[in-house]
Amino acid sequence: MKxxxxxxxxxxxxxLLTKAIEVFGTPESGTCEIVLARCIxxxxxxxxxxxxxxxxxxxxxxxxxxxxxxxxxxAPAMGIRLGTGVAAHCVDMELRxxxxxxxxxxxxxxxxxxxxxxxxxxxxxxAIATVKPDIFSADAAxxxxxxxxxxxxxxxxxPAGEHRGFQLTGRQPRPRAAVDIGKAxxxxxxxxxxxxxxxxxxxxxxxxxxxGAAGCTRPVVDAGWGPDESSMIGTSGRSVRPKVYIGFGxxxxxxxxxxxxxxxxxxxxxxxKKADIFNASDHKGVFNAEDVLSxxxxxxxx
Amino acid sequence: MVILxxxxxxxxxxxxxxxxxxPQTKRILRQDAAAVLDPASKCALEEALRIKSEVEAASxxxxxxxxxxxxxxxxxxxxxxxxxxxxxxxxxxxxxxxxGGADTYATSYVLAEGAKAILAAEELDAFDLIxxxxxxxxxxxxxxxxxxxxxxxxxxxxxxxxxxIQREGAEGQEGAGGTPVIAATKKxxxxxxxxxxxxxxxxxxxxxxxxxxxxxxxxxxxxRKKPLTIWxxxxxxxxxxxxxxxxxxxxxxxxxxxxxSRGGRDLTEEDxxxxxxAKAILAxxxxxxxxx
Ligand SMILES: Cc1cc2nc3c(=O)[nH]c(=O)nc-3n(C[C@H](O)[C@H](O)[C@H](O)COP(=O)(O)OP(=O)(O)OC[C@H]3O[C@@H](n4cnc5c(N)ncnc54)[C@H](O)[C@@H]3O)c2cc1C
Numbered sequence: 404m405k406x407x408x409x410x411x412x413x414x415x416x417x418x419l420l421t422k423a424i425e426v427f428g429t430p431e432s433g434t435c436e437i438v439l440a441r442c443i444x445x446x447x448x449x450x451x452x453x454x455x456x457x458x459x460x461x462x463x464x465x466x467x468x469x470x471x472x473x474x475x476x477x478a479p480a481m482g483i484r485l486g487t488g489v490a491a492h493c494v495d496m497e498l499r500x501x502x503x504x505x506x507x508x509x510x511x512x513x514x515x516x517x518x519x520x521x522x523x524x525x526x527x528x529x530a531i532a533t534v535k536p537d538i539f540s541a542d543a544a545x546x547x548x549x550x551x552x553x554x555x556x557x558x559x560x561x562p563a564g565e566h567r568g569f570q571l572t573g574r575q576p577r578p579r580a581a582v583d584i585g586k587a588x589x590x591x592x593x594x595x596x597x598x599x600x601x602x603x604x605x606x607x608x609x610x611x612x613x614x615g616a617a618g619c620t621r622p623v624v625d626a627g628w629g630p631d632e633s634s635m636i637g638t639s640g641r642s643v644r645p646k647v648y649i650g651f652g653x654x655x656x657x658x659x660x661x662x663x664x665x666x667x668x669x670x671x672x673x674x675x676k677k678a679d680i681f682n683a684s685d686h687k688g689v690f691n692a693e694d695v696l697s698x699x700x701x702x703x704x705x
Numbered sequence: 706m707v708i709l710x711x712x713x714x715x716x717x718x719x720x721x722x723x724x725x726x727x728p729q730t731k732r733i734l735r736q737d738a739a740a741v742l743d744p745a746s747k748c749a750l751e752e753a754l755r756i757k758s759e760v761e762a763a764s765x766x767x768x769x770x771x772x773x774x775x776x777x778x779x780x781x782x783x784x785x786x787x788x789x790x791x792x793x794x795x796x797x798x799x800x801x802x803x804x805g806g807a808d809t810y811a812t813s814y815v816l817a818e819g820a821k822a823i824l825a826a827e828e829l830d831a832f833d834l835i836x837x838x839x840x841x842x843x844x845x846x847x848x849x850x851x852x853x854x855x856x857x858x859x860x861x862x863x864x865x866x867x868x869x870i871q872r873e874g875a876e877g878q879e880g881a882g883g884t885p886v887i888a889a890t891k892k893x894x895x896x897x898x899x900x901x902x903x904x905x906x907x908x909x910x911x912x913x914x915x916x917x918x919x920x921x922x923x924x925x926x927x928x929r930k931k932p933l934t935i936w937x938x939x940x941x942x943x944x945x946x947x948x949x950x951x952x953x954x955x956x957x958x959x960x961x962x963x964x965x966s967r968g969g970r971d972l973t974e975e976d977x978x979x980x981x982x983a984k985a986i987l988a989x990x991x992x993x994x995x996x997x
Contacts, residue, residue, distance in 0.1 A: 413894070472893035476863045479848035482810055483855035488954030489809065491846035505958065510844055511721040515733065518958030536894075568860025568906060569889070573899040577892070589995045613996050624913075632892075632913070638845060646993045649986060657721045664965055668993065670972070670986060679722050683965040686989065688972040688982040698983030703996075 404435040404502070405526065407463035409454060409477070410557075412443035415469030417541035419534060420555075423467060424545065426498050430554050438463070442560040447473055448571060449563035451480045457558055458485065462526035465504060470533035478533045488521040490532040506532050512638045513661025537585055537642045580634050582616035589615030590645045592636060592663070595622035596652015596673060596692050603628040605696055606651060612705050618643065620659050637662040651692040655680025706760055706769040706870075706885060707829055708753045709820055711837035711850065712746035712788055714781040718842035724962065731959040742784050745838025747791075747917035749910050753836050754792045754918070756870050763872070770794045772823060772832075776804055776815050779935060789928035790920045797823055801937040806950030808957075809844075813852030815948055818941055820857060826934075833885050835907040839864055850909035860906040866892045866914050 406423050410416040420437070427435040440457050442450050454477060458466065466481065468474040470492050482489040490506035494516065497505045506519045521530035549555055584590055591610040597603050603623060607630075610617040618636045619628075636643055637659040648666035652673060653659060660683050663669060671684040672695045681687040688695065699705075720738040727734045753771045760769040773788035775781065776799040785796035799819045807815065824831065835857075837850035847863060854861035867890035887902040892911065938948070945951060973981040990996035 472864050472891065475847050476851060476861070479809065479846075479851040480855050480861070482848065482954075483813070483852050486954070487810075489846075489848060490955065491809075491844075491848060511716070511724055512718065512842070512845070514721045514724050514962060515726065515960055516963055517960045520956045520958055521954055522956055523954060567904065569862050569887075569900040569902045571898060572888075572901050575897045575899075577895055577897055588993075589990065613990065615995070633894075639840065647990060647995055655722070658718070660965055661963075664963070668989065669967060670989065672982065681969045683967060684969045685967045686972050686985070687969045688977075688979075688985075690979050690982055694979035695982050695986075698978075698980040699986065701980070702983050702987055 404465070405461065405463040406435055406437045406465045406467065407458065407461060407529065408437065408439050409466065409468035409474065410439045410441040410443070411450075411469065411471060411473050413469050413471055413536065414541065415471065415534065415536040417543070417546045418536070418539040419467050419469065420546055420549070421542045422496070422534070422539040426496055427465075430549070437555060439555055439557045440560055441557050446562050448569060449566045450560070451477045451484070452563045452566065453560035454481060455484050457560055458529065459527060461558065463529045464524055464526060466529040466531045468533055470535045474533055478531055481531055485528050485531075487524065487528045487531060488519070490519040490521065490530070493532045493534050494538055496532065504530055506530075509638070509661060512656065512658035514657035535642060537644070540644070577633070578631075580616070580630065581611065584616045584618045584634055584636065584641060584643050587616035587643070588646045589613060590618045590636075590643060590648045590666070591615055592618040592620070592648060592650045592653060593623055594620040594650065594653030595626075597623070597628075598652070598693070600626075600628040602693055602696065603630075605700070609696060609699055609705060612703055615645075620653055650680055650684075651696065653680050654678055655683055706767070706833045707827075708756060708769065708771050709823070709832040709835045710746075710750045710753045710771060710773050710788070710793065711816060711835065711853065712750060712773050712775045712784070713743045713838070713841050714740040714775065714777050714784040715743045715841050715843040717741045718744070726960050726962050731961070733960065740781055740784065742787055743838055743841045743843075745840060745842070745910070745912050747838075748912050748914055749836040749838045750788055750791055750793060751915045751917040752868055752910055753834075755915065756834075756868075757792070760870065772797065772827075774816065774819055774823065775799070776812060776819065778805075782933070782935065785933055786928050787920065789931045789933065790924040791918060792924065793931070795931060796933045798933070798935045799941065800935055803938045803945060803949050806953070807948065808953035808955040809846055809848035809852055810954050811948055811952035813849050814856055814952060815941070815943065816849070817853045817856030818943055819936065820853070822936065822941055831905050833905055834870070834887060835859070835905075836868075837907065837909045839909040839911045847909065850907055854907035857907075860902055860904065861909070862889050862891055862900055862902070862906065863909040864891050864893070865889045865908045865910045868908060868910065868914065
C-alpha cells in the first residue's frame, strides 16, 4: 500500500506522518510505503496541478493532507480531477483486515462522528483524506529519527509555470495572538457570557498572569471584542490539548466542545446550572463569570 | 453582470447538541430540527447583493442579476423564497429523490450541471462570478464550492474574507464598463493573501466577510413575484450512475455521538462563594504544576 502525504511545510505534516506510521506501518515494514510530496515556498496557485501530476506518476492508494487553507483548496479539487472520494477533517483512521481504510469524520459541529469508506480506490485513484492541524499529535522523536536517517522518500513537486485564474498580488502576515493556544498548557476560554469587551480584556490579562493563553468561542470573535479566529476553539477554529481548560460563560455547543475534548482537565463557570458544558467538564461552578474572574484577580494580586 | 450564489438549507445549528443516534440502526434519530438557510450561504448571498447594488449604482443602466441555486428536497422551497426576499432576482431549486444520499462529489456534479442548465435557460454565456459559503454548518467539509468550480473548469478561491469587483475599462481606468476583475483576499493560517482574477471564477466566502441583511416586509412581498424554478432530474436528465448515492465515491458507515461526559463535579460546597471557586481553581492549577 502506498501512502502519499502532501507536505506544505506546516506542522500538520509531522502529525500526519506519525498517524500514518501508526495506522499503516513503518516505511520499512514491507506493508506500506510512505512518500512525502513536498510543496514548500513554491507557487501555491499551481499546487493542485503539480500534485495531480505526481499522483499520476506515483500512483498512491491513499493521499493525506492537512486541512489548512491550502489543503482545503487542493484536496476537493483532487477528488474531482482523479474521480475519487475525499474524507474531510478526519479525526481518526483505521486499516481493516480486508485492506479497506475507514476514516472517521465529524458532522454537525462534531456532535456526530461517522465512518467514511472509499471502496473503489486503485493505484492512482487514491482515497483522499484531510486532517485538521493538531487533531493528531506528532511523535517528535520518531519524526526526527526518520528524517535524519532518510527513511522516507521525498518528492519535490515541480513548480508549474504559467497558469490562468487567480494570480497572487500581495501577501501580508496576520497579527498573532501573544500566546498561541495551540501550545498552551493552560487556557482560559471566554464565551458570550463574558458580556463585554472589557471583561474579555480582564480574562486575557488573567490568562497572561497565570502563564496561560486566552481562547474564545465564536460569538466573542463575531462581536469584535478583540480576538480573531486564531484564538477561536472548535469546529471552524482550533483544536487544543492543554493540561487545563477553564471556560467562562460558555454554553457548550458541539461546535465548541469538539475543540476542547482532548484537554486533560476541563473546568467551567456558567451562571446557568443546566448549561451543556457542565456535563463535558471535570469541575463546574454555577457562578457569574465576572465574580469568579474578580476573585481570581484578587487571589493572585492582579 | 450575472452572479450565481450557491446556497444550502441545513438543520438549525442551534440544535446540534440534541442530535441522537439510534443505537440499533446507527442512523440519526428523527431529525425534526427545522431547516434554516446556512449561515455561510447567507454571507455569500449578502456579498452578491452588495456587489449588485454597487454595480447598479455605478451606472444607471448597468444591471447585475443575482441568481440563487440550491440542491435540496422540495420542502426547502421556502429557503429559496428567503433568498429572493433578501434580494436575489431569481431562484433555482434542484430537487429529486435521485439526488439524495450524495456526497460532495455527486452533489457538486448536480450543482454544476444545474448551473449549466441555468445558463441555457437564461440564455447566458457564463456567470461572471459564482459565490458560495466556504463551509456549511452541518457537514462543514468546505469541498462543494471548490468541486463545483472544478466540474465547470473555473478558477476557484476558498476562505475568502474580502471581495471586490473592479471594472477596468479599455484604458485601465475603473468605471462601469469593461471586464469585471475579481479582487479577493484569502485568509490562511498565517497570512492574508490578495489575488486578482480577470476571468469568471468561483469564490467561497467565510462568515467574517459581512453581516447578512435582515429581510424586510417589502422583500417578502416582492419575493412572491420573482421567478422560482424547481427542476427534477426529468429536467436535468443526468445519468443516474453519476448522481445521488450511486454517483458518490464515498460510502457512509456507522454513525456515533462521541461521549464527552466527564462527571462535572462541583468546584465548591453547595453554597460556596465565587471566592471559594477561585481558590478551588487555583488549587487545581497547582496540582497540575500550573498558575502564577
Ligand atoms: C458552521 C459553524 C461553525 C461553528 N464553529 C464554532 C467554533 O469553531 N467555535 C465555537 O466556539 N463556536 C462555533 N460555532 C458556534 C456554536 O454553534 C455556538 O454558537 C457557540 O459555541 C456558542 O458560544 P458561547 O458558548 O460563547 O455562547 P452562548 O451559546 O450564547 O452561551 C453563553 C453562555 O454564557 C452563560 N452566561 C451568560 N451570562 C453569564 C454570566 N454573567 N456569567 C456566567 N455565565 C453566563 C449562558 O448561560 C450561556 O450558557 C459554530 C457555528 C456554526 C454554525
